[in-house]
Amino acid sequence: MGKTIAEKIFAAHLRDEPFPGTKVLDLDRVLCHEITTPVAIADLEARGKDRVFDNTKIKAVIDHVTPSKDSKTALQAKMLRDWARRHQIKDFFDIGHNGVCHAIFPEKGYIRPGYTVIMGDSHTCTHGAFGAFAAGVGTTDLEVGILKGVCAFREPATIRVNLTGSLPKGVYAKDVILFVIGQLGVNGATDRVLEFRGPIIDNMSMEARMTLCNMAIEAGGTCGICLPDMTTVEYLWPFIKDEFESPDAALSDYSQWVSDDDASYDKVLDFDLTNLEPHVTYGYKPDCVKPVAEMAGIPVDQVYIGTCTNGRIEDLRQAAEILKGKRIADTVRGIVSPATPKIFSQALAEGIIQIFMDAGFCVTNPTCGACLGMSNGVLSGGEVCASTSNRNFNGRMGKGGMVHLMSPTTAAATAIAGVITDARSM
Amino acid sequence: MTDKLFGGPAIFLDRSDINTDEIIPAKYLTEVTKEALKPYMLEDLNLENFDPKGDKLKNARVLVSRENFGCGSSREHAPWVFEVNGVHTIIAQSYARIFRQNTFNGGMLAIELPKADLDRLFALEKEGEVGISVDLDGQNVIATAGGKTETYSFDLSPFDKALVQAGGWVDFADTRY
Incomplete structure (x- = not known):
């Protein structure tokens, strides 16, 4: 029996299975912003464990309230800033360089196919656009991620969403995902990965795929995911050109993160979007x-x-x-x-x-x-x-x-x- | 070891999809301590016969709701606002994944009951104030109202149970990894 991309990523990152059904994964990226991270930092300090598992795998940004609007948000920013400096987290983005987390981290080339990514932000599912398993988590999972570089999950089943046809003029990824959420309902993908497939995805830019995966959580999904292809390679090329001889070589390497044809799915949904209207x-x-x-x-x-x-x-x-x-x-x-x-x-x-x-x-x-x-x-x-x-x-x-x-x-x-x-x- | 108390007077929120913005609005996410969240529990929840400032919520130690409880944001402020108000047990038909994990990660209980059991539990509320106790080892919820007692068994994954017994994920992970 073949595997889905999510199953392949889980298998490749499995650190521990403390109980049947609970998978503790090694993390490639722990992303942080100033709203959900400071409480984790304070708790680590209180426990006498103010450490980070790997300061090159942790990336941080101030994005929710910036510039700070009052003393409270200034304190949140300061806590994140001081912590990033203390632990020499090089990839920390503050005023003048900062942007919305789920836009700036991919833009910097930090997200790659096959990665495991967590962040204390529900829209972390955005990064699945790169063929990564990326999940929003709470502050405690974030704290353990920062300290130990691991996170526990129930292995999610995958719903395959086949999007066929071609989008009419004036209809975009946002319309697609609103339509799909309308079909699934707000808990239609709970504990599931939404794997987006089909010609509509093949023809989408990385930006559009990010828009699509961004809202997987609005159907309850753990992660939205697109299989890596040449569009993914071309987006990442400036960041990976030293790792691979050619884009084709990168694509061939990333093909290990493509779902097998005989993979089994919890559900397969087919939508022909040829007549989709803006939603x-x-x-x-x-x-x-x-x-x-x-x-x-x-x-x-x-x-x-x-x-x-x-x-x-x-x-x-x-x-x-x-x-x-x-x-x-x-x-x-x-x-x-x-x-x-x-x-x-x-x-x-x-x-x-x-x-x-x-x-x-x-x-x-x-x-x-x-x-x-x-x-x-x-x-x-x-x-x-x-x-x-x-x-x-x-x-x-x-x-x-x-x-x-x-x-x-x-x-x-x-x-x-x-x-x-x-x-x-x- | 857990310092949480599971059980006590229950409050019933008879609606599905109660989201994290209703549980704790984003404007309070500027706080950096859990305690500071205390006054704002369920502040934006509009529900018939529900008063976020009322005694019923203030006295509650168990919260009972319907499907997809805690959907939306990853903010752990949602289970925290329950924690600091002494609500350490939540009972619902289903949860959003992140909320459920956050609740167990903090060493609290997010119990799932099938719809039929939950319907009976909601019906019990008509008998009067409902008191709930939780038998964690036997995995039973015991609810009493107006002299009537009902017992519902629930499933708990071994991992979730270990988190509750360890008092949360940080302690569990710190010992093991």
Whole structure:
């Protein structure tokens, strides 16, 4: 019997099986940010175990609230910063160099096929786009990861999601994943890996695959995963060119992280997306999705473009294409947060930042920003935000606020019209 | 060795998919101690007959809910806010993976009961205040209300049980790895 990619990664990283069904894996990456890491640091200090298992495998960033907004967030940043310095964690990103964790770490080439990755952040599943097993964990798992370089999992079964056909113009990875979550439900993939396959994936950029895998957790999934292919190799090439003679050699090596044809799956789902429409959420759960056309006309107060889901250069390009030469509605506050300094620079060089500014958007520094209502862009009660983020929970962006999740293209069209709008109708 | 108390008065939250933002809103994640979270337990949960500031929640030591409890964020602040309020036992039909792991990692109990048992437990609430005790060795939940007692057996993986007995994952891992 063949194996899935997740099973292969588990087998290659198995350190211990303390009890039947519990797999303790060696970790290739332990990623840290300033919200969930400080409590782990404080606990390690209190236990007299302020150590790190490997300071080259630990990467850290300040991203959720940056620059700090008050004394409390300044303390969180300071705790992470001091700890990174103390343990000589070279890959630590602070003001001027920092960006949203799930955008900056892949951008730096830290995530490779076959890796095991954890972070104290539920959207760590994003990194599965590279053919890695990447899971969000809590602070205690993070703490043990930092100290010992291991994490325990129940070996997850895999749901294979075959995405066939070709995406219509104006329909993007965000629409795909919203649709898939709508089909699976918010706990449809609990304790499961979502393995995305098919021609739709083959034709997706790494950025689009990250958008897709980013929201696996919104269906309860432990990890979203795409098999490594030439697109993966080309994205990583600047970082791996010394390791391999050629891209083909890299691809051949990475083929060890491809699911076998006779692998067994918990479930196989087939979706032909040839007629997929742009999707948007309603209500307070990410599986409450509808075609944009059915939600058209709902007024919004704020439009937020950015985050670990859709703050990458491709996303900004898609939004800018709609916004070029237009002004957003007077009733709308537009906020855009390029996810990393590199993306910001690229957008600047391509004239995209100017397009956003001319349209009336506020451009912020790279940060998680409005997404979770703990930094800037917080909603007041009764306000509505059209957002490219990944969660529409009640109160997520501010108590009493409503969030509709959508693609950057739909968000841009919505900003111009002031009401939820299908960009294809403009 | 665990310092947790499993059992006591129960509060019932009759809804599925109660998420981590409802359990502890993100704006409180700026705290760097567990104790500081104490006043904010379930602050954003809108549910009929539920008052996050009420005595019922304040006195509760066991929380009973439905499917996919704790979905959303990886924030361990969610089980922590229960921990610092003395709620060390959660009973539900199912959990989001990260929340479940976080709860066991902290040496607390996330008990799963089948829907039929959970329905009976919810029905018991109509008899009056429900008191729950947990027999960890026998893996039974014993619920009492209005002179009526019901027992439900539950499964617990050997790993989860070891975490509860060790008082959490850090101690377990530190001894073993």
